[in-house]
Amino acid sequence: MAIKARDRIRAKLKExxxxxxxxxxxxxxxxxxxNEQGELIAAEFIQDIRCWRNDNxxxxxxxxxxxxxxPYFSFxxxxxxxxxxxxxxxxDNLGAKGVAETFLQ
Structure with a gap:
C-alpha cells in the first residue's frame, strides 16, 4: 500500500x-x-521516518x-x-510506505 502523491527531497552541502x-x-x-456525512475518518499517519547517508x-x-x-522536515x-x-x-500506521532519495550537491 502506498500513497500516490510524490515526496520531495533536497540536500545541499555548505561549509x-x-x-x-x-x-x-x-x-x-x-x-x-x-467527512461530509459526519462519519469519522480513520486514523492514517506517519509513524516512523528514517534517513540514510550512503548506507549509514x-x-x-x-x-x-x-x-x-x-509534513515538512529540515535538518x-x-x-x-x-x-x-x-x-x-x-x-505509516496502516503499513503504507514511501521512499525519497537524492544525491548531495
Whole structure:
C-alpha cells in the first residue's frame, strides 16, 4: 500500500554541513476528523521516518497524530561529500510506505 502523491527531497552541502529538506505527501488523518456525512475518518499517519547517508542510518524520527498534513522536515548533518546518496523512508500506521532519495550537491 502506498500513497500516490510524490515526496520531495533536497540536500545541499555548505561549509561542512549537509542540509536536508523533505516534504512528505501524506494526509496525516488523526482519527478524529469527520467527512461530509459526519462519519469519522480513520486514523492514517506517519509513524516512523528514517534517513540514510550512503548506507549509514543517520536520523530516526517518530511521529504521531499531531504532525501536520504533508509534513515538512529540515535538518542538518555534520559533514558529507558531493555525490553522497541521501535517502528517506517512512512508514505509516496502516503499513503504507514511501521512499525519497537524492544525491548531495
Amino acid at each position: 561542512g554541513q549537509t542540509t536536508v529538506r523533505v516534504l512528505l505527501a501524506h494526509p496525516m488523518h488523526t482519527g478524529r476528523g469527520e 542510518e543517520v536520523l530516526t524520527i517518530k511521529c504521531g497524530t499531531a504532525t501536520a498534513r504533508n 542538518q548533518l555534520t559533514g558529507g561529500a558531493a555525490g553522497d546518496k541521501i535517502m528517506i523512508r517512512w512508514v
